[in-house]
Amino acid sequence: MADYEPKIVAFLCNWCAYAGADLAGVSRLQYPSNLRTIRVMCSGRIDPSFIIKAFQEGCDGVLVSG
């Protein structure tokens, strides 16, 4: 497990979490690069099927933030 690198999909709300992820960049915060972001207009837009789909296709974690 030492070299285990999880694949994480993040669904981020355009107005808060996505802006926060941008700000993390502006502030030059550093965090592991395992996250891939999908921007949505609201976390409420996320159909549960998107999350299941991500897991089905081999994703190790899903982050919904909004």
Place this chain on the structure above:
Amino acid sequence: MAYAIDLDTCVGCGLCENMCMAKAIKYNDEEHETNVRVGSIILSPGTQGFDPTGYDIWGYGRFPNVVTSEGFERILSAGGPYFGHVMRPLDREEPKRIAWLQCVGSRDTHRCGNDYCSSVCCMYAVKEAMIAKEHIHGDIDTVIFYMDMRTVGKDYEKYFLRARDKDGVRFVKSRVHSIDEIPETGDLTVTYADESGNIIEEIFSMVVLSVGLTIPDTAIELANRLDIDLNKNNFVKTGPFTPVATSRPGIYTCGVFQGPKDIPGSVIEASAAACLAGADLSEARGKDTKVIELPKQKDITGEEPRIGVFVCNCGINIGGIIDVTSVQDYSAKLPNVVFTDQNLFTCSQDTQEKIKEKIKEHNLNRVVVASCSPKTHEPMFMETLEACGLNRYLFEMANIRNQDSWIHSKTPDLATQKAKDLVRMSVARAAALNPLKEKIINVIQRALVIGGGIAGMNSALSLAHQGFDVVILEKDRELGGFSRKLIHTIEGGDVQAYIKELIGKISAHHRINILKEANVTAFGGYKGNFTTDVIVGPDKEKHIIKHGVIIVATGANEYQPHEYLYGDDDRVMTQVELADRLENKGASDLKNIVMIQCVGSRNDENQECSRICCQSAIKNALDVKESNPDAQVFILYRDIRTYGLLEGFYTEARRKGVIFIQYKQDNPPDVQADSQGLFVTVRDHVLERDIRIQTDLLALSTGFVAADTEKLSRIMKLNRNPEGYFLEAHVKLRPVDMPGDGIFLCGTAHGPKLISEAISQAQAAASRATTFLANSEIKLSAITAKVDIEHCVKCLTCVRSCPFEVPVFNLTEKVIEIDEAMCHGCGVCAGVCPRQAIQLSFYEDDQIACKIDALLAGGM
């Protein structure tokens, strides 16, 4: 953003000009004069923090661990010298104990002569202490040494209470008289007298000086050049009823140059100044506007996707970490990609031209830009697409800077890998995009102002001056609101004369329609197209008003006290009633007058400070002294909150012999009336004994309570805070906008404030409304939800789930309808629809799902 060369530091080698890849440096650029013809001027030169260098007692400049609050802001900042890690300058050790010293360069007639309060330092010190606690996870003792805590803004008192009661920030009421350094450790000894007069020494790792706001010399020179009057502290001289107008017609001011204030106050005044400047020029509005002519949109129906990918280096921001060439090469192999390129700065003007050329040359029908954030740059690239006939929604961005190179700068290979993944996802989404049409709606160029007090009347008048029709609703029989009860402002402005003049102006204005005894009964529509039903007058006449914007100015009321024998004894009255008494009868018959502060404010029922009561007490106290200098006035207070230039009146009151006695919240004054007279007993914390005062009159400094707007807020769907004041869209940056588009807020409906502040906020609301009304039509975003009627089973999940109550069930057609003008484009309905019968344009199911597919198909 623009940069200039610091000529004091530059050695003149010229290397920068050669190094700059964007060729953005004009090395031989010289200062030159330009003449601009303008109709009005707004002065907003800002402020500079007080410089404590050279003042012995603070040791700033001598002791490395004494910093200013501005310096401490830098220490807290992620972009600051220690990257946001809280360290003290001397040895880069994490401080264990930090002290803040308030009123450095403010409220100080002895050392620097700044006899005003800077208004912002109490709040920022509380904020800095809380952030320091947040950044240092272990034990840290934070102490704020203050004279009066002046947390007077909307919700500010709650913030202060949270710091004190939950976060454990210590507050010590004392003005520190000296700081000494312990040379061995660099720690600092702070010596002060506590409230009982005992001298105490405490040792701190660091001391932060909460420096006040001052006016820079350059601003003073500017004012002199323009021949406008400044007051003795170099703030612009303005009147209580003309808060942003300078002494010279056509020149306005805003921000700290007008007087010390915080961000929301500055933003409000900025809009107010823009309103007045714009009203002067309203005839010329739109004359110099250039209209962009767009080419006819290309029809791409039936075309296979032809995607162009433009990868950005962003100077070295991306290119210095990510291997941009390998990302570009990689993207060339992705499905549907027919062209790739990389640019030094993809956002530059010349790159836009290049993108346009490439779109035409390669007949591209989708564009992907891999660069910074769509939050900042998507609209600009979309315009580039439109400019060459491509629908703006055929565009997608991959965020490889903010969310990649900047956050993974230590792992460039992984950052490059991530960039490839993000580009692959974006390319997949681009292929799934469709052209969208933006609906254009007309704007009804009429405003509805709810409330006919000082705020409502000012916003109505300002809008009429801008050339727009206004309907103003007043629930009472008379205009004027609460101000009808007021005599004069603390500066001496005659309130009754002012509102008489104001009522005269709005009554005479042909663009203003005044409806009295008016109540809103129904409301509907959306930005630019509202319809409000109103019942007017004693005969309950029904009016239907069509309007494009709303200004909410419903005001607030004086708190009606039940404390301190109010209502039981005629000698107990509110400050408003006292002012009335002084106006009619003077104070010659009075020997002793006691005033009690914070009645109905800053207590368990109402945590908030009412902002204006300290100055009303001092105003009346000064009036008493004016009428009868021998009368004794006692003000029993918790903190005297004469913020900004009001501090001068507090000083004047003390000079004239008004006696201020502090009491504690848990030990309030006791009031008794018997046959001998009216007696007030208060614990004096210096003498540590009770003082009993026989008084002729007791004035209660009652605060504000929000007006009863429960029904109105329900009908118009306007949100209020727990105290009943309406909510603004953003407390700092959008203080007069309400969350709904086209709806604005001003006056005491927003929160307690002075007349001058209500006037500037009213002008600000009019200014914000003008930006909306100035366009006869508005283009709506095409990102809206659409119902597939064929698949919809009318389960009403969308109707129940929409936070904006937009989907409705049409009873005649038996279908769900979503009005695209009202839709906010969040897509909640699309997410909850069990039949996937609702799609959010630009974020359709397959346009999101394809990104998941593309990501995981690539193995990540």
